[in-house]
Amino acid sequence: xxxxxxxxxxxxxxxxxxxxxxxxxxxxxxxxxxxxxxxxxxxxxxxxxxxxxxxxxxxxxxxxxxxxxxxxxxxxxxxxxxxxxxxxxxxxxxxxxxxxxxxxxxxxxxxxxxxxxxxxxxxxxxxxxxxxxxxxxxxxxxxxxxxxxxxxxxxxxxxxxxxxxxxxxxxxxxxxxxxxxxxxxxxxxxxxxxxxxxxxxxxxxxxxxxxxxxxxxxxxxxxxxxxxxxxxxxxxxxxxxxxxxxxxxxxxxxxxxxxxxxxxxxxxxxxxxxxxxxxxxxxxxxxxxxxxxxxxxxxxxxxxxxxxxxxxxxxxxxxxxxxxxxxxxxxxxxxxxxxxxxxxxxxxxxxxxxxxxxxxxxxxxxxxxxxxxxxxxxxxxxxxxxxxxx
Numbered sequence: 001x002x003x004x005x006x007x008x009x010x011x012x013x014x015x016x017x018x019x020x021x022x023x024x025x026x027x028x029x030x031x032x033x034x035x036x037x038x039x040x041x042x043x044x045x046x047x048x049x050x051x052x053x054x055x056x057x058x059x060x061x062x063x064x065x066x067x068x069x070x071x072x073x074x075x076x077x078x079x080x081x082x083x084x085x086x087x088x089x090x091x092x093x094x095x096x097x098x099x100x101x102x103x104x105x106x107x108x109x110x111x112x113x114x115x116x117x118x119x120x121x122x123x124x125x126x127x128x129x130x131x132x133x134x135x136x137x138x139x140x141x142x143x144x145x146x147x148x149x150x151x152x153x154x155x156x157x158x159x160x161x162x163x164x165x166x167x168x169x170x171x172x173x174x175x176x177x178x179x180x181x182x183x184x185x186x187x188x189x190x191x192x193x194x195x196x197x198x199x200x201x202x203x204x205x206x207x208x209x210x211x212x213x214x215x216x217x218x219x220x221x222x223x224x225x226x227x228x229x230x231x232x233x234x235x236x237x238x239x240x241x242x243x244x245x246x247x248x249x250x251x252x253x254x255x256x257x258x259x260x261x262x263x264x265x266x267x268x269x270x271x272x273x274x275x276x277x278x279x280x281x282x283x284x285x286x287x288x289x290x291x292x293x294x295x296x297x298x299x300x301x302x303x304x305x306x307x308x309x310x311x312x313x314x315x316x317x318x319x320x321x322x323x324x325x326x327x328x329x330x331x332x333x334x335x336x337x338x339x340x341x342x343x344x345x346x347x348x349x350x351x352x353x354x355x356x357x358x359x360x361x362x363x364x365x366x367x368x369x370x371x372x373x374x375x376x377x378x379x380x381x382x383x384x385x386x387x388x389x390x
Contacts, residue, residue, distance in 0.1 A: 041069030045388035046381060050076040050368070053376035058353075059257055059268070060087035061376075063368025064289035065385055066297070073289075079254025079371060081268065092239050092253045092288050093369040094276065095354045096347030099285040100208050104146050104330025105299065106215055106226050108309040115218050118143040118312065118329075122150075125214045129182065132189035140197045142214060145207040146329035147317055151195040154204035155187035165278050166350070168260035171271065178245050179278045184209040201320045201327065205282040208330075212281030223281060235298055239288035247273040249286060256351025257372045264374040271351040283349050292356040292367035296344055299331075300362040314343070338387035342366075348373060357382055 043065055050061040053076070060077030073089040110116050122130050122145065123137035130137030135152060144150040155161055165174050188206040195202065212223040219226055224242030232240050241250070249256075249272060257268040276284035287295075302310055316326035316333050324335040334357065335341050344357030351371065355378045358365035366385045370376050 041067070041072075043072045043074065043385065045384040046072075046366075047074050047076070049377075049381040049384035050074055052380065053077075053370060053378070056377065057264075057372070057375035058370045059372045060254060061368060061370055061381075062087045062089060062091050062093070062254070062289060063366065063381070064089070064293060065364075065366045066293045067364040071290075074368075081255065081257065081270075085254075087254050087371070088252060090239075090252060090288060090290070091369075092250045092286055093354065093371065094249065094256070094283075094347075094349045094352045095285050095287045095292065095356070095369075096279065096283045096349035096352060097205075098287070098292065098345045098347035098354055098356050099279070099281070099283050100330040101296070101299070101345050102227050102231055102285060102330075103208055103211050103215070103223065103281060104313060105304055106223070106230050107142065107146065107211055108305055108313060108329065109230055110215065110218055111312075112306050112309050116142065116214070118146075122210060122214070125217045126210065129185055129213070130189070130210065133192045135189055135193050142211070143312075143329070144197055145211050145214075147201075147327055148203050148207055148319075149198050149201055149317060150204065150207055151193040151197050151200070151202065152204050152206045152210070153188040153191040153193055154202070155184045155206045155209070158187040158191060160190070161187045166260070167262075168269065171260050171269075171274075171350070175271070175274045176247055177278075178275055179280070181209045181213050181280055184280070185213075201317055203319075205279070208282030209280065224284075227285075231295070231304065235291075235294055235304075237287065237291040237295060239286075239291045240295075241286050243276050243284060243286055245275050245277055247275050249273075254371045258351045259374050260350075268372065268374075274350060276349070279349050283347065289356075289367040289369070292354075293358070293365035296356055296358040296367075297362035297365050300343055300358055300360060334382075336383055336387050338383075340386045342382065342386060346378070353378060355382060357386075359386075 053061055060079050062075045065072045075087040079085050079087040120142050122140045140150045164170050215223040227242050255270050256272045258271045260269050313329040313331050316328045319325040319327045326333045342357035347354035353370040353373050356367040
């Protein structure tokens with residue numbers, strides 16, 4: 001099953017930061033003083049890194065940076081392999097696990113309102129749901145869901161899930177099927193936990209399926225409605241939506257491509273249309289680069305959470321296996337090779353790879369998307385934007 005696990009990590013989109021580039025960063029000597037690559041408003045290095053991703057096999061890239069000099073928009077490659085239509089600024093795309101920051105923000109807002117506590121056990125809100133193969137929701141806190149220290153098995157690592165929804169023939173049979181949040185949990189419960197709650201760190205999409213279920217239990221509303229009411233509408237994120245069962249991506253947009261195989265060889269398949277409930281809670285949101293920059297900038301500036309809850313979100317643990325990355329509550333802290341620290345999240349879902357990061361003061365943000373999920377060094381684009389001085 002080693003090949004299947006490689007497929008899950010590479011194509012399904014956990015926190016797949018490029019291991020080789022991160023290792024190289026760990027060996028690089030940091031600059032004496034952290035500097036931002038666009039300190040003069042020059043984003044040529046970022047454009048070159050985007051072009052390099054296309055040369056590496058990514059169909060196309062679209063991105064936007066915001067800093068004290070204004071807004072820069074860049075594209076490279078194509079949005080449609082059949083017609084050759086290029087990618088264009090302002091596109092909608094699936095953001096994958098960037099969704100987790102939205103979900104964590106809502107749950108922390110509920111804590112600020114006194115409606116729940118991070119110390120609450122999962123079983124308090126979802127009695128009997130986390131049970132089976134040594135999983136026990138009576139021993140896991142909401143905090144441990146949000147920072148991936150729960151030990152709960154990642155349902156997207158379940159062999160049956162992969163065979164049913166990910167590989168080529170299965171994908172085409174099930175691409176429009178609805179997969180309820182509690183079904184995610186059942187796939188996870190068919191496997192043993194990774195570790196005893198609180199004893200280690202392991203990224204698991206099941207944590208955020210459960211977090212979304214807690215939001216629904218605490219509010220009586222679908223988690224997507226709470227995200228719209230509490231985040232999307234107040235920030236006027238016009239390109240952002242929680243699509244529910246809608247399989248389409250709003251225009252303007254590009255096509256999305258995946259290999260749907262155990263290796264990255266072979267043809268690319270158009271996977272643009274799919275029922276996003278397969279990633280619900282942890283990866284279903286559709287957005288765009290401008291909206292993501294606005295969201296993370298507002299979040300880090302304290303516009304969405306009180307100081308206490310923002311501090312909780314930024315309280316991190318070691319993300320084992322990811323050098324110079326620490327994970328908070330739906331928010332990752334990444335130290336770059338030049339000493340600059342950025343906050344944000346990686347996002348992957350079948351056919352798409354996205355990144356959105358910002359500096360701690362929210363003044364310099366970058367968001368971009370690959371419309372393919374099998375190649376390209378997204379970390380190199382971030383390094384180019386924040387570390388390459390003109």
